[in-house]
Amino acid sequence: GEYLGDAGVASIAEALIVNTTVRTLGIRGDNMTPEAGRALGEMFRHNTTITCLSLFHGKIGDSGAQGIASGLSQNTTLEKIQIENAGIGATGVSALAKVIQNATHLDLSRNIIGTKGAKAIAKVIENSCKLKYLRIDRCNIDVLGVRDIAKALSKNTNLEELSVACAGIDDEGMCELARSVAKNKSLQVLTITYNNISEKGKRAIIEACAKSQSLNHL
Numbered sequence: 072g073e074y075l076g077d078a079g080v081a082s083i084a085e086a087l088i089v090n091t092t093v094r095t096l097g098i099r100g101d102n103m104t105p106e107a108g109r110a111l112g113e114m115f116r117h118n119t120t121i122t123c124l125s126l127f128h129g130k131i132g133d134s135g136a137q138g139i140a141s142g143l144s145q146n147t148t149l150e151k152i153q154i155e156n157a158g159i160g161a162t163g164v165s166a167l168a169k170v171i172q173n174a175t176h177l178d179l180s181r182n183i184i185g186t187k188g189a190k191a192i193a194k195v196i197e198n199s200c201k202l203k204y205l206r207i208d209r210c211n212i213d214v215l216g217v218r219d220i221a222k223a224l225s226k227n228t229n230l231e232e233l234s235v236a237c238a239g240i241d242d243e244g245m246c247e248l249a250r251s252v253a254k255n256k257s258l259q260v261l262t263i264t265y266n267n268i269s270e271k272g273k274r275a276i277i278e279a280c281a282k283s284q285s286l287n288h289l
Contacts, residue, residue: 075098075099075100075101075102075103076100076102076103076104077102077104077106077107077110079100080098080103081107081110083096083098084113084114085110087118087121088113088118090118090120091120092120093120093121094120094122094123095122096121096123096124097123097124097125097126097127098125098126098127099127099128100126100127100129101128101129102129103129103130103135103157104130104131104135105130105131105132105135107129107131107135108131108132108134108135108137108138108139109134109135109138110138111124111139112138112139112140112142112143113138113142114142115139115142115145115149116141116142116145118146118148119146119148121148121149122148122150122151123150124149124152124153124154125151125153125155126153126154126155127153127157128155128156128157129157129158130157130158131157131158131159132158132159133159133160133162133163133166134163135157135159135163136164136166137162137163137166139167140163140166140167140169140170141166143167144169148173149174150174150175151174151175151176152167152171152174152177152178153176153177154167154179155179156180156181156182157182159179159182159184160182160184160185160188161184161185161187161188163182164179164182164184164191164192165187165191167179168191168194168195171195172195172198172201173201174195174201175201175202175203175204176202176203176204177195177202177204177206178204178205178206178207179192179207179210180207180209180210180234181208181210183211184207184210184212184216185211185212185213185216186212186215186216188216189207189210189212189213189215189216189217189219189220190216190219192205192207192220193220193222194223196220196223196224196227196230197226197227199229202229202230203230203231204231205230205232205234206232206233207234208234208235208236208237208262209236209237209238210235210239211238211239212239212244213239213244214240214243217235217240217244217245217247217248218247220235220248221247221248221250221251222251224248224252224255224258225251225255227255227257228256229257230258231259231260232258232259232261232262233258233260233262234261234262235248235262235263235266236263236264236266237265237266238266239266239267240263240266240267240268240272241266241272242267242268242269242271242272244266245266245272245275245276246271246272248263248276248279249272249275249276249278252276252279252280252283252286253278253279253282253283255283255286256284256285257285258283259285259286259287259288260287261280261286261288261289262289263276263289276289
């Protein structure tokens with residue numbers, strides 16, 4: 072529900088500990104706090120059937136994200152993870168990044184992850200052999216964060232879709248990204264709309280697309 076809070080999430084999580092039929096869990100809860108994240112984490116310690124988690128809004132913050140990560144450290148079935156606009160910063164993202172090596176889809180949009188969070192995401196890109204889709208729109212990534220992501224992308228051979236729209240990327244960051252896009256051989260879709268780039272950044276990414284052997288949608 073739109074106003075689902077901690078108590079509601081806790082009730083759902085408790086029921087899902089023993090449930091063996093639910094595959095997708097979607098929660099929109101404007102009143103969630105870190106307690107909701109911890110309840111979900113406890114559920115994921117035991118549940119082995121949910122493959123998709125979508126969590127929208129609320130303020131689970133870094134502490135709640137760490138709670139989810141703690142549960143996921145013992146979970147190998149969750150493949151699609153969307154935690155959007157949940158008040159997560161670099162600490163929470165770093166905790167999640169350590170335990171999501173089985174994820175094929177990851178969406179952390181509208182969380183201010185910063186440079187350290189971007190570095191953690193870069194490690195996922197570099198080390199994961201399963202991640203196909205990554206969306207980090209509106210995450211306020213500076214040039215250092217983009218540089219880390221770009222370096223990881225140049226080594227990645229699995230990622231097919233990357234979205235960094237409205238992410239605060241400037242010309243320098245876009246040029247870093249462009250160099251990696253030109254080298255990458257798996258990326259098919261790249262979304263970079265509404266970033267802080269001039270003709271220089273646009274030209275760099277267009278030229279990279281022309282060199283890419285895999286990219287077919289920009």
